[in-house]
Amino acid sequence: MTYIRLKNVSVDIPIFNANTRSLKKKLLRPLSLSKISQDKKGIQIIQALKNINLNLTEGDRIGIIGANGSGKSTLLRVLNGIYAPTSGQILSEGNIASLIDISLGMNSEATGVENIYIQGQLLGISKNIIKENIDKIIDFSELNEFIELPIRTYSTGMCLRLGFSVSTLLQPEILIMDEWLSVGDANFSKKVNSRLSNLLEKTKIFVLASHSKDLIINNCNRVLWIENGSIRLDNTSKEVCEQYFL
């Protein structure tokens, strides 16, 4: 069974400034006579998610929409296990892959091949599996002889092509994306789209945050509308999109 369950999940993100970042100031605070610095803990907090209850099960194709700063990315990070909820609970089963930053861990001084190993291992792919698939990855990226050069010599598009080829090597059970990936030129884009569709088809739960109506309608069967850190609407994509994209 693949699922993600959020029970009353809230996330408070602390905003640090020079004062609250300082150990010296924290240690000296009890001694300080100034009234301003005695304000409780003095750390500003943004409540990014408030009491989210959510149950994602197999077959769910979730679209997440909402204005900038409404909490979409924070929600993705909670689903992905990066942010532990400040309060509430998250339960999940199934391996999760996120295609949010496909240039994860890339080192500009290292060659393409070395970066395949770094990124692959960061994504939890074992060295042997990378070794077995290395030709496949290089072929897909179409980097040919460039693969032996340090990636600082690559163009942005080439880096993305490499990152995409590695990060889509394995089929995850849960796939999380922040906007659709557009990688490379027109030809490569076709390959990217067909590979993504392939992954999507086999993935059990898919989560996509996007601002694009077409993407959401084409790929999702259920949409969450996030507003100010809460779920305003949770319904079929048609229903929610009709209200959201007036």
Next chain:
Amino acid sequence: MLKTGFLDLIKALKLINLVNTLALQDIQSRYRRSALGPFWITISMAVMIACVGVIFGTVYKIPIQSFLPFLATGLIFWFFFSSVISESCSAFIEAERIIKQQPLPFFVYILRVVLRNIYIMAHNILIIPVLFIFLKKTISLQILIIIPSFILVILFLIWIVLLLALLSARFRDLPNTVSSLLQVIFYTTPILWTADLLSELFIFNLLKLNPFYHLLEILRSPLLGTSIHLKSYLYLIVLTFFGWIFSLIFYGKYLKRIAYWL
């Protein structure tokens, strides 16, 4: 909380291949554009040992034959301790992009700092056999004791790295404090001076509390063939044990906050 921290360590140990890749990558990217690579440090270390050795040896009127091996081993190991500790402050900070994208056990970044410095030390340590051959200094089987010593040293350092990495992610003025503190420790530890120069002074008893003195002692004496003090081992084992418990509890408590601090 002890359990949370411990489980994180176990998960990271299973990813030791990843740690190794990251550590080697750090070294390679640091020295990639220089022809000699990490041997640059070895050379500058050798030059420093030669200069300091000649000057201080003359000042202290100690024969170079015995002072140089003492100084070389002391400086090389101290360089290892101090770079592990100062780099520990940025263990999580430098991994921010990975931490915010891919959930991995945080101990991965701790072990990465330790491992890459072990690799760098492995380069520097080549100075020692060269020096010993040059000075025609003999070694005995006692040298084998360096293996358990080294394991103890690493275990001792890890709890400090853990604590500093965590605190520095939250308090960004800590790295500066740590680097000034390291300066103080450097001069109050017998590295540039030998312990018997001070052994008659009362203050030396205080300096004996300095764990770095003992860390150096247990690494140096197997190499130099001087007598090994069981007390140093005992003192360090006790400190390591309580240090680990303290750090792991602290770490387990704040583990989940790291992503928010970065």
